[in-house]
Amino acid sequence: MTKEKFDVLIIGAGAYGLSCAWWMAKRRSGARILVVDEGEFASGASGRNGAGFRMQWGLDLNIRLCQESTRFFETAAEQLEYPRGIELKQDGYLVLAHSEKALAALKGSLEVQHRYGVPSELLSADDCLKMVPALGRNRLVGGTFCGKDGTISPFLLLDSLLKACRREKVDVRYGTRVEKLERNGGGFRALVQDGPIEADKILLCTDWAVPELLASLGLNLPVKSLPKEAIVTVPCTPRVKPILISLEHHISVNQVNRGSIVFVVSRAREGKEIASTPDFLAFASQKIIDLLPGVADVPVLRTWGGVSSLTPDMQPILGETEIEGLYVAVSSFRGLMTSPAVGRIMSALILENDTNDPVLTQLTPRRFKTGDLIVEPLLNQE
Amino acid sequence: MQRSIVIIGAGPAGMAAAIEAVRRGCRVTVIDEGPRPGGQIYRQPHPALHGEDFAEPSELARKHRLIDGFQAVIDRIDYRAEANVYAVFPNGEIHLAQGDRTEVLRPDAMIIATGVREQAIPFPGWTIPGVMFAGGAQSILKAQRVLPGRNVVVAGCGPLPRVVAAQILRAGGSVAALASLRSLRAMLRYPRSLWCGRDILREGLRYEWTVLRARVPQFTGYVPVRAIGGERLEAVALARIDAEDRIVSGSEREIACDLLAINYGFVANSELAAMTGAEMRRDPVIGGWVAVTDAFGRTSVPGVFVAGDSAGLRGALVAECDGTIVGAAAAVPSTAVDGAALKTNLAATMARRTRHLEFQQAVRATLRLPDGIWRIVTDDTLVCRCENVRFGEIREALESGHRSLNAIKRNVRSGMGWCGGRTCLHAIASLAEAATGQAPAEMMTPRPMARPVPFAAIARQKRAAAE
Numbered sequence: 001m002t003k004e005k006f007d008v009l010i011i012g013a014g015a016y017g018l019s020c021a022w023w024m025a026k027r028r029s030g031a032r033i034l035v036v037d038e039g040e041f042a043s044g045a046s047g048r049n050g051a052g053f054r055m056q057w058g059l060d061l062n063i064r065l066c067q068e069s070t071r072f073f074e075t076a077a078e079q080l081e082y083p084r085g086i087e088l089k090q091d092g093y094l095v096l097a098h099s100e101k102a103l104a105a106l107k108g109s110l111e112v113q114h115r116y117g118v119p120s121e122l123l124s125a126d127d128c129l130k131m132v133p134a135l136g137r138n139r140l141v142g143g144t145f146c147g148k149d150g151t152i153s154p155f156l157l158l159d160s161l162l163k164a165c166r167r168e169k170v171d172v173r174y175g176t177r178v179e180k181l182e183r184n185g186g187g188f189r190a191l192v193q194d195g196p197i198e199a200d201k202i203l204l205c206t207d208w209a210v211p212e213l214l215a216s217l218g219l220n221l222p223v224k225s226l227p228k229e230a231i232v233t234v235p236c237t238p239r240v241k242p243i244l245i246s247l248e249h250h251i252s253v254n255q256v257n258r259g260s261i262v263f264v265v266s267r268a269r270e271g272k273e274i275a276s277t278p279d280f281l282a283f284a285s286q287k288i289i290d291l292l293p294g295v296a297d298v299p300v301l302r303t304w305g306g307v308s309s310l311t312p313d314m315q316p317i318l319g320e321t322e323i324e325g326l327y328v329a330v331s332s333f334r335g336l337m338t339s340p341a342v343g344r345i346m347s348a349l350i351l352e353n354d355t356n357d358p359v360l361t362q363l364t365p366r367r368f369k370t371g372d373l374i375v376e377p378l379l380n381q382e
Numbered sequence: 383m384q385r386s387i388v389i390i391g392a393g394p395a396g397m398a399a400a401i402e403a404v405r406r407g408c409r410v411t412v413i414d415e416g417p418r419p420g421g422q423i424y425r426q427p428h429p430a431l432h433g434e435d436f437a438e439p440s441e442l443a444r445k446h447r448l449i450d451g452f453q454a455v456i457d458r459i460d461y462r463a464e465a466n467v468y469a470v471f472p473n474g475e476i477h478l479a480q481g482d483r484t485e486v487l488r489p490d491a492m493i494i495a496t497g498v499r500e501q502a503i504p505f506p507g508w509t510i511p512g513v514m515f516a517g518g519a520q521s522i523l524k525a526q527r528v529l530p531g532r533n534v535v536v537a538g539c540g541p542l543p544r545v546v547a548a549q550i551l552r553a554g555g556s557v558a559a560l561a562s563l564r565s566l567r568a569m570l571r572y573p574r575s576l577w578c579g580r581d582i583l584r585e586g587l588r589y590e591w592t593v594l595r596a597r598v599p600q601f602t603g604y605v606p607v608r609a610i611g612g613e614r615l616e617a618v619a620l621a622r623i624d625a626e627d628r629i630v631s632g633s634e635r636e637i638a639c640d641l642l643a644i645n646y647g648f649v650a651n652s653e654l655a656a657m658t659g660a661e662m663r664r665d666p667v668i669g670g671w672v673a674v675t676d677a678f679g680r681t682s683v684p685g686v687f688v689a690g691d692s693a694g695l696r697g698a699l700v701a702e703c704d705g706t707i708v709g710a711a712a713a714v715p716s717t718a719v720d721g722a723a724l725k726t727n728l729a730a731t732m733a734r735r736t737r738h739l740e741f742q743q744a745v746r747a748t749l750r751l752p753d754g755i756w757r758i759v760t761d762d763t764l765v766c767r768c769e770n771v772r773f774g775e776i777r778e779a780l781e782s783g784h785r786s787l788n789a790i791k792r793n794v795r796s797g798m799g800w801c802g803g804r805t806c807l808h809a810i811a812s813l814a815e816a817a818t819g820q821a822p823a824e825m826m827t828p829r830p831m832a833r834p835v836p837f838a839a840i841a842r843q844k845r846a847a848a849e
Contacts, residue, residue: 040786041789043788155792174783233837235800276830278471281469285841295837299835300834300837301831
């Protein structure tokens, strides 16, 4: 068997993996890049999420990552030479607060957003109800809105990236599971079912599964898996124009162009199963009606599940590990919306050793050893 | 302690299973979509409707004997008409919607007897009003006692199109043409099967006689390749498929009609079985993906049974025997199923089932579709009606290496719409097989909901106390 050798092996062909691969291929043409994924096209969290992107965060780094990514989504059709487009929709995001504490966090975040020029604004409870009459008044105290936030089609983003990668001669292989990583001189060896693959550098983009692969090299990273479930309704009359998220309900709502409404509902649990849980539908329906009584009559068409990653400070992990040449990019449940910026930053780091982006200092894997955890004000509303 | 059994579906298999399980002292719940028991094949008209039934008398006698047997025990059954099971789970939970609320049941055993639906093969124009399934046309006759069309072309394969043509004639309609993909002579290669099915054959011959006497123009080896019309169907183009599975150029002929009734066999309603996590296998002739079951209808999941056509097409007579056998197996503790007592007890029914199954060998020979049939699907043909997906898009997804139904779905949205893929997925699997030489290894991941249910009803949920 001829040994296969690559400059960079990327494990995981989700939004992070494919975006990093595309940016690398653009940055250095002729680079030998292989992307492997144990599943099939769009079968992981990148194909199972709520499809939203937003710049409404409270922390500089999240705002910057999403601002850059939003600009990319706005021009993705041209940049990725994908005439069909990625179904970009910028109807805005309405972030709702159902307690004074949440409202205070929204107001604080608004100031940071304005520093970066994010066109977000504060809304009263009445403004929110005017914008979305289907909402319930119960406990609602206000919200913030940014008209530049929106949604894309995750499937079309992944397909456009996949086609762009292949055009740039990136080798993308589905159904290829890496069992184990080994060090090999200055580089690495990845064991897959067809034999070993050698690579000078490795980037792990398997999100919640990153610890498994790191363990084979004696490293650990505190990444947990967070299963989520989603609901899609049959197409119905327009009821929810902007994307809604409720900090306390842990629900996001997106009515897509076809008229179906997509709800992603989070509950605190751990696991790696994407299967639907028996008590989910009733639990979620009660919460959804509490948040949005105006959809109570809408029939549910289907549910699905996905697993995202969760880190101790709920922030992504980007950077080189303690082993030189071994990199990680863990999304912490916002991979789709940050993937363009992460692709650019990681490709510069890996190919050019460019560590200038301040995001890299904050999101380094080393922070869990040094204790420099980060706080995102909009993610700690229980 | 009385065993609790939930039976999903009140067709021949479900009714027979319920009768048997009640007889054996179980607490039985039957959940059915229809307003009255009977399922598709033994569909009953609204009681206020009078008028002739166009089926054979012997067939009607079978139907009424079983329905009467079910009615005789119905007051000992928790019978839920017009109720939908929208989800089942590997832990044995059954979630059903009835009226404006939902309920969760967790019986000792569940019997899935959800039958089959008709197999759609898309072709140019198949979505024009006036093109429908032959079984659907028959249902209109059975349940509403009205003619689904005045001047009908009936097409497809197997026995059903011929029966439907005869029933339309008996109801006073006119049949402009009967197109059969294969001659029923294929059955002659199974003399033993024919002997076992002689009673059914007799009914079949009487339907044939109706068709012959009416001098219906017959086109053997022909399939509809184009439906013609705008708002309404005006005509259909038939073309011949030759021995090499090619559509013969120049063989096309147009026939004026206001209804095209087609049946290309059946697809098992196996989504609920798959949701329990039961092991599945694919066999296009008997209904695509079906649960792997043993002689007692047991699946790979303890406590989950499948009976009748939803375990693989077998016809009403087998389904009825099947129901009795599976109902008995579900009624006893799992350790007793393999014991000698149950087998002895069921010996006569099992022998009858074997005999009826033998006849199905001959029927199946007429339902095998040639690969060439998929060539009637052009790039422009709408395949997934809910999401407006044409075959060209699916072909492109296949060509870029997306071979599984899940991957195709994520690329082109086929199967994501209102029907949840019930109409198109089986066709897409066969199209993928015809295009790439390899059938997708798995069905599209089955998930709740099997039927759409409003949030309000799901939120108003009654949960049986744990036993």
